[in-house]
Amino acid sequence: MSEVRIAVEQRNEFGKGAARRTRRAGKIPAVLYGHGADPKHLSLPSVEFARAVRENGHNAVLTLEVQGSADELALTKTITAHPIKGYIEHVDLLLVKRGEKVTVNVPIVITGDAASGALVSQELTEVEIEAEALHIPEQVELSIEGLEIGTQLHVSDLKLPKGSTLQGDPEAMVVNISEAAASMEEESATEGEEPAAEEETSEEA
Structure with missing residues (x-):
């Protein structure tokens, strides 16, 4: 900065x-x-x-x-x-x-794409850190590239820049990766179509 x-x-x-x-x-x-x-x-x-x-x-x-x-x-x-x-x-x-450390809130920016069919929910948008006044990071990035459904990332998973220390709750959830609703609906629709397909086969026979 x-x-x-x-x-x-x-x-x-x-x-x-x-x-x-x-x-x-x-x-x-x-x-x-x-x-x-x-x-x-x-x-x-x-x-x-x-x-x-x-x-x-x-x-x-x-x-x-x-x-x-x-x-x-x-x-x-x-x-x-x-x-x-x-x-x-x-x-x-x-x-x-100069040289003094201050406590500030810094934005958390999510990068990358999770696995196909995943719904990414960002539960926390900022993290509280302590850093030298003239070396405050503009943001902290968190990669979710390729992460599977069911994965949860917490504050403790953040990689802070050198010289910055965490002040917030390390167990606070940052990202929750769940199954997308559309994907679940498609599965339900597919399951509902199977009996109909069997009936058509039976009638043709």
Whole structure:
């Protein structure tokens, strides 16, 4: 994951009205907290922040260039989006230091194809891991290539990148591979056709 530099501004107005004015100006209200420091109220440039998240995921690490202050390193912790219109309403940022380890949720991406006739159910879409702030993986891949019906994969089956450690329940199920309903219906239909075929043979005889 690459480090992204973003120029931010400090906010001196608070409340819903101030937040709306910030968004109308093409910026996103944000709060930076952590390491026992007083929270800092900031505004992020909407376009640049959206690009950072798109290219680096929701755990994007930002170098915040604050006018009149030293640059600060921050992990994107929480992104609140409008439930209908989808634009970003607010962002929580966590102050971090180089070399520091953080706990984050990382997406699980399933790759490959299971055996023919299998139904693949992904029961878990994210896994909680601990990793160095500047080396957070964008995702963790789990291959199901060729796996047979009846196979179950758990968090303990995930192969985490070097330097990352599991924080979640290792017994939590990630993938369940069962028999596809269509396949079962075809078998039932085939079984139901057999007596009819026998009757036709009998009548012809």
